[in-house]
Amino acid sequence: MKGSIRIGLASIIAIALFAGSFAGSVEKEQIFQTETLPNGLEVIFIENHNIPLISVVMAVKNGALAESPEYDGLSHFYEHMFFKANKEIPSQEEYMKELRRLGAWWNGWTSTETVAYFFTVPKENFEDTLRFMENAIRFPLFDEKELEREKGVLLAEYDRTEADPYRALSTAMDEQLWYEYYSRKNVIGNRTVIATNTREKMLTIQQRYYVPNNCALIIAGDISADEAFNSAESIFSDWERGEEPFEFYPVPEHPPLKESKAVIVERPVGMVTLSMEWQGPSVYKNTEHTYAADLFSYVLNNPNSNFQKNLVDSGLFSSCSISYYTQNHTGPISIEAQTTPEKFYEAKDALFREIEKFDDVDYVSGEEIEDAKAMVEVTRAYELEALHNSFAPSSLPYWWAVTGLDYYTSYVYNIKDVSIEDLTEYASNYIIDKPFVIGVLLNPQSSLKLEESDLI
Amino acid sequence: MKMDMKERKFAGILVLVLFIMVIQPVIPVESQQETRMFEVDGLRVIFKPVAGETVGVQLFFDGGVTKQTEENQGIDAFLLSASMRGSEKYPKEKLISEVTKMGTAMGADAYYDYTTAYMRSVKKNFESSWNMFVDILLNPLLEEDEVELVRSQLISAARQKRDSPDSYVVDLANSLLYEGHPYALDPYGVEESLRNITIEDLINHNGELLTKSRMLLVIVGDFTQREVERYASAFASLPEGEEEGLLNRIVEKIMETSRRLLPRTSQECSNLLGRAETAETGEKFVYVPLEIPNTYVRGVFRAPGMDDPDYYAACIALDILSDTLWEEVRTKRNMAYSVGSGLSSRRDNYGIVTVTTNTPDEALNVMKSVIEKMKSEGVSAERVEEAVNGYITSFYLSNEGTLSQAYLLGLWELNGGGWEKSFEFVDNLRKIKPEAVKDFLNTYLKDITTAAVGGQSLSVKL
Structure with a gap:
């Protein structure tokens, strides 16, 4: 249903900031x-007349979570093909x-549970841009020659990821943490799968996930x-509804870690x-735990916390932080710390x-x-800015795809x-006495010599 | 937890974007009659009134590394970071607790030409936040424990500067291009300088840095000028300093050093490489082998600064070049994921041409032929117009966020010849003709210094 309140963003922010003072108000931000x-x-609209631009964004519930091993990395490949030939271009x-x-x-991005595309344009180009978005999202050609050429680009991006020492550490740890369904968390994908991608696989992804x-x-x-x-109604209403993808192709639940694991990565x-990583809560079944997870991280990362002081x-560490990555299907809890x-x-x-404490x-x-809590409330204004x-x-695409808008508001x-x-x-x-994955990234030339048994 | 689009380094979370932006020319804030500059007790202040809940403050300290030495490089960043650990009136715990609950952000950034202390708050908390911000800058405690903590964090960051091939090649290219120049120093310091800076040095430096002649305060928020004047008067007690005309003298120093720059010998290049003992070096060239699957190449060249009339042609030319390289290297030949060109915003400026590839010779040959073709054939008027269109969108995007607006106004004042020029930016872009683009390419896109790190050696140089 279209919302009934239509007011400017400045007013909306004001309401968001002071909503607590309205007795009996619905506890959601407008x-x-x-x-x-x-x-x-779903059409989501935000009115803002501060500058003469309009952003047109398409969010898709897709990404690594939808990838069985033979599709490992192909959500991301698809994202690249979005920016290629379609029936009009x-x-x-x-x-x-x-x-x-x-x-x-403009740009596009792929993560574990979201793929999004955006074009930000001068307002006079809005209609043309909406049409442009329609052609790109609904009618990609997946031209064989373009697809073959793009493999080189994807593999080059894969190499960039592999060349990053911190990425090497997180990859080695993720393989352990998500041991049963690693492809469902591996955004960059598998090299062989990328290199052997086919037009048919792109069409399969389109048919399953690229439905209104x-x-x-x-x-x-x-x-x-x-x-x-x-405009949205006039341009997108004839886009034919598809099957509910996650009913037909459900995401398997990541089994708990059976025992703690250690990995050591050596780079210069x-x-x-x-x-350290643990399997954390899932939005779809442990929603209330996700709020606690965030607040726990905010408090411990505050320089006044016992965690930071000690x-x-x-x-002992030059930096140490804890985070929880909100995910619909098991988000990781991570501690990252640096020392000598x-x-x-x-x-x-x-x-x-x-x-232990x-x-x-x-x-x-x-x-x-x-x-x-006060910080979370106030800083929302910066986000909307x-x-x-x-x-x-x-x-917004991330929140819509991972948690739903109600969660965000x-x-x-x-x-x-x-x-x-x-x-x-x-x-x-989720943490105390639970199995975890511990990883260390160190220079092979350093005085520190480690074995996995030293870490657990 | 909120997720952003950038690849996160430590969180074990990977978000892949379609392409990576290279350096973008600095886009100014939108033209607005109400923006003004005035002095408050000798302190220069730029004020931009904007409606909204948030307030952005940038306090610039002119000079950056051009006022530092090899021995004390990084001292601005060290001092301001240590100052942020509290004052007598606002000791650390109280300060952190207060700014946390107010949702206020305070911090310091170090650049080559200046250093900034910044603050962002919501308006209802501005007064309290501002009082703290001023007090910790004017009366930092600089307690030993806190100074040592900041020192260890800065050293840790310095040690990691060359961890990723992306940052390694950036650092290497900067070292080569600006060897013998003040910009060869690191605004965040190197391990040796950071180890040797004492608390006494910091206290003395506080007296040198906090002088009105070096400072520029920029405030963007929903205030009246009278309110801003009242806030700025908090710095009234600071000395004027001895830096009248500082900006001009710094530029002269940089230019003088630039003219003395000579091509480097292999040995000189080797001296720059630190731990990279196996590097291959040559005139304006260095390659450091790393055991990774690809090679990161960064070509750098001297370019007009923001206060140079050629700057606008440079923006357009390097934008068009970037798109053309993308098309020829990535789209048509799938030789790279990341390829492009761009322009920095330093007072003594530079531009870049960059690629990450596992076939560097082939990619560089294509890039060189693209550059040569553009230099000889120029670009069409239509293509210039398209580039200007893209800039206008970027121009408005830079208007989001009071803190970034405050930064850009200060940058234009210090490096661009005056904050007012930011308002003429789009008009000046529109005046650029294809001939100016061609002239820029032929004047500046030569003598490119090439730095590379990675798994494949190069026989081709930019």
């Missing part, structure tokens, strides 16, 4: 208006020429709601990186001792929690409800 077309395409060269004519800032009921069209910027929704790096202020070869063992032992109710104070640079093309309120007990429960459920 950030955007939405309408679902009969074919299932005969080649990538012409495609780029048209983007230049539109004055577009698995996509969201985001329109943001200097345009009225009526114009945005009417300047510091020693120590990393590990960083003590001089000389301090490694002492630092590692201190980190382990610190982790995570479920202690006195480990974090009520004041720390309240400070973090960058509407075209990041919110519309990046954040009620996020601040749900964070406020998290208690100290929720944090300790989260730590108990």
